Amino acid sequence: MEIYDSLKRSKVQFEPIKEGHVGMYVCGPTVYGPSHLGHASTYIAFDIIRRAFEYLGYKVKLVVNITDVHDDMIKQANKEGITIFELADKNIKQYMEDLAELNILPADVFPRVTEHIKEIIQMVEKLVENGYAYETDDGVYFNVAKFEGYGKLSGIKLEEGETGKRVETDKYDKEGVADFALWKKAKPGEPTWPSPWGEGRPGWHIECSVMSSKYLGMPFDIHGGALDLRFPHHENEIAQSEAATGKEFVKYWMHAGILKVDGQKMSKSLGNFINIPEILEKYDPMVLRYWRATVHYRSEINYQESTIEAAKAALGKLRGYVAGWRAAGGVGKVDSKFRSEFVKALEDDFGLPEAVAVLWKVVKSGKMSDADKLATVLDFDRVLGLGLAEFKGDEKQVTKDTKLKIDKLVKERDLARKDKDWNRADEIRGELDKMGVIIEDTDDGSVWSLK
Numbered sequence: 235m236e237i238y239d240s241l242k243r244s245k246v247q248f249e250p251i252k253e254g255h256v257g258m259y260v261c262g263p264t265v266y267g268p269s270h271l272g273h274a275s276t277y278i279a280f281d282i283i284r285r286a287f288e289y290l291g292y293k294v295k296l297v298v299n300i301t302d303v304h305d306d307m308i309k310q311a312n313k314e315g316i317t318i319f320e321l322a323d324k325n326i327k328q329y330m331e332d333l334a335e336l337n338i339l340p341a342d343v344f345p346r347v348t349e350h351i352k353e354i355i356q357m358v359e360k361l362v363e364n365g366y367a368y369e370t371d372d373g374v375y376f377n378v379a380k381f382e383g384y385g386k387l388s389g390i391k392l393e394e395g396e397t398g399k400r401v402e403t404d405k406y407d408k409e410g411v412a413d414f415a416l417w418k419k420a421k422p423g424e425p426t427w428p429s430p431w432g433e434g435r436p437g438w439h440i441e442c443s444v445m446s447s448k449y450l451g452m453p454f455d456i457h458g459g460a461l462d463l464r465f466p467h468h469e470n471e472i473a474q475s476e477a478a479t480g481k482e483f484v485k486y487w488m489h490a491g492i493l494k495v496d497g498q499k500m501s502k503s504l505g506n507f508i509n510i511p512e513i514l515e516k517y518d519p520m521v522l523r524y525w526r527a528t529v530h531y532r533s534e535i536n537y538q539e540s541t542i543e544a545a546k547a548a549l550g551k552l553r554g555y556v557a558g559w560r561a562a563g564g565v566g567k568v569d570s571k572f573r574s575e576f577v578k579a580l581e582d583d584f585g586l587p588e589a590v591a592v593l594w595k596v597v598k599s600g601k602m603s604d605a606d607k608l609a610t611v612l613d614f615d616r617v618l619g620l621g622l623a624e625f626k627g628d629e630k631q632v633t634k635d636t637k638l639k640i641d642k643l644v645k646e647r648d649l650a651r652k653d654k655d656w657n658r659a660d661e662i663r664g665e666l667d668k669m670g671v672i673i674e675d676t677d678d679g680s681v682w683s684l685k
């Protein structure tokens with residue numbers, strides 16, 4: 235299979251380090267507040283990628299870090315008058331609930347920074363020893379100019395690095411402007427740990443270098459994250475890991491496209507900021523998954539009411555078909571021709587929009603039995619994770635007789651609409667509504683699903 239490697243900037247053949255296995259690290263949340271819609275989009279994208287690998291027969295080990303010590307954590311904890319540990323516990327709970335609601339499979343390991351301080355100190359010591367890091371009054375810094383490969387991931391040049399946002403907003407003095415903190419010396423009101431450089435806490439980037447290699451070894455197969463982490467975060471991860479060990483850090487870099495809201499950057503200042511609990515109050519989480527799957531993971535994804543509504547309608551239709559096939563009888567056989575088309579789409583850098591198109595070919599197929607359609611669509615849903623197999627509108631609610639009755643009413647309503655007998659059509663809609671059936675009118679006639 236081929237995947238797009240952000241470092242090589244091209245599609246390359248995927249060859250796992252260990253046959254049949256994939257070691258994958260995805261940058262996780264800083265738990266100072268609930269995750270937002272942009273995070274949801276990235277989490278879903280990588281969940282689909284993880285599921286796709288498993289569908290293709292790989293055994294995946296996924297590691298997602300939890301940043302529980304960070305400038306933002308300290309600021310928020312002080313604001314709430316609680317410790318960063320209390321703040322982290324609260325938001326990790328929320329994060330896990332969000333993942334479960336979004337049907338995102340949990341990582342094999344969710345390492346927390348505060349539980350890896352010892353290993354972090356060891357790597358910083360190694361970097362000092364190797365001549366890549368230096369101590370100042372306020373911390374230990376990575377000397378970017380010393381690392382030859384700096385910029386290889388993001389393509390950024392050192393002088394451009396000087397204007398890099400995070401570097402600019404870092405208030406510490408440094409020898410070189412693009413140098414970044416590995417260890418920050420204690421400041422009043424901050425949680426600290428003892429280290430060879432006195433009391434302090436880790437800088438932000440070092441955790442991912444430490445925790446990825448601890449759980450996946452080095453190099454490992456895939457490092458993922460949202461595109462906005464490519465610089466400086468991922469660039470710095472490479473510098474730290476490779477300077478500390480002299481070994482290659484990661485085989486393939488994968489970045490998910492950035493989320494926009496109505497074509498604009500999502501930000502609190504623009505008033506278009508949406509967090510996951512807010513969006514889940516508005517939409518079925520499976521609608522968000524369907525919507526995410528219709529846009530390539532690398533493309534920019536635009537949150538717009540109209541595109542979400544379109545996803546909602548499509549998913550409603552799909553659930554309607556599934557409920558109908560279910561009610562009609564058992565589960566048949568997965569169609570091998572469509573399955574190989576589906577696999578082909580996945581093996582081409584996780585072409586989810588194409589894979590979804592194959593699913594609709596199955597739905598619309600005039601040749602397949604309902605039972606085989608059901609089997610095939612449920613098989614594809616192992617990747618999409620739309621929960622079609624568990625969806626409530628199942629045979630428990632629709633007996634065969636009820637299904638026949640619903641079909642009859644739907645047909646009658648279609649005829650009434652054809653004759654422009656709107657009163658009768660509405661009357662039937664009302665009857666169906668009482669039965670818990672939602673009806674949607676499409677170009678191909680009406681489809682129904684259960685509430």
Ligand SMILES: [Zn+2]
Pocket residue numbers: 260261262442467
């Ligand atoms: Zn990271």
